[in-house]
Amino acid sequence: MVAPRVKGLNCPRCGAAIELRSGELAQTVACPSCAAILDAKDPNLRVLQEFTGKMRYQPRIPLGTRGTLKGDQYEVIGFQVRGIRVDDVDYHWSEYLLWNPYKGFRYLTEYDGHWNDVVVVKNTPEEKEGGRQPTVGYLGETFKHFQTATAKTQFVLGEFPWEIRLGDTAETRDFVSPPHMLSEERTADERTWSLGTYVTPQYIWQAFKLPGTPPAPRGVYADQPDANAAGAGSLGKIFRLFAAIIVALFVVRQITARRDLVLRQVYSVASHNPDSTAFVTPVFTLAGRTSNVRLTLETDLENNWAYFSLALINEQTGTAYDMGREVSYYHGYDDGAWSEGSRTDRATIPTVPSGHYYLRVQPELGSDAERPMNFLLTVQRDMPGVAFFVLALGVLAVPPLFATFRHHAFEQMRWRESDYAPLSSDDE
């Protein structure tokens, strides 16, 4: 950048040196020493307003600092602090006026460590009708209304191309479409729109070569983009792909499972003494690869229970798979028909190698009814399951659900500061 012509003057109130960098464009200048607002058009810098405020602010980017934004060099020539009051709470932010003799003016705003690079837009955004939350369109982008407030100027340093005063107010309306924010400022005389783009503090620090590290942003700013938003969406796409594969696997498994029926026998038990009821089934062959075995017990129990000690025993190796199963079924009529339990039970023995097996069965019949029990014992090989498919889908859904939850929480934090704050338990 060609060095701008700097006009050196002195503050008529405190005598401090004042530099005018924007030349003829400067309308007012605030003394960097006493913060009095002076008439930049007046050769003697007539005092327009003395600073009587209680709070003085120090700009994070000193006046006169030059930096490169979007490939162009700008110089910080003005600084102001403005504030709004919402629900009896004061919020303040800083605005830096930047100047390039060829590119014109540009602004930086900072609130709680969040920075925006702001330019005044030439075309008026298109206001859209309808809905509880108004929107505006600009360059094909739709912005949602965020907040309407009255902004008040509270502190000024440096020069400005308009007649600035402490206590100046403007009606502001902010519309957001992260990382952008459209802001309308309306005074009695004019109405201007500006477009802000959220930038990281590190970007500002590098652009102006500021020493140290920038203050960390606090909370979520109105137009702050959620770095994880795209992640949640693409994790969801990957999940849908995996879910489709799992469903396809489930269908293939249902079709290709052998479901070999290796034993189907009806037995009867009348004794209630389990010591006398043990028996073994004929030997059957479990063929093929190592797979599961499903035992199904179908009884004719009536208001009684039965307990089955079952052992699937490999005739050759002597390895047994032991389990106990209880079947009970009760029913009756008590202010309407009722029933509980089931006459049928089934159990799956996993990873059973092929070989010759028999079942040792020891039924114990409950004494709630005297009637003997008949039961059908079925043994099947290589039965498809559902549990692992459901479990896999559930486990796979965790990361995208977590990302979606995190994005939702981010948006909640964003809108909590707006005119459309979600109701909290405190509000209800």
Added chain:
Amino acid sequence: MMRHHLLYSLFGVLLIATLAMAEWRGWSLTRPTEVKNVPRSVRDNPGSYRPAYLYTGSGRYLRGK
């Protein structure tokens, strides 16, 4: 973010491979007690076998000797 996607994709592939293996080998979420070296005499004398679980009649399952 790309790293997260890569990790998630890898996790998904491994999970589906495990699922396929589980179905192929007939895994289950529960497993009965495995007993080794059951004597051949059980076949002729089923009452001599001591099952791993006995029912006491009170709803409690006791491990057999």
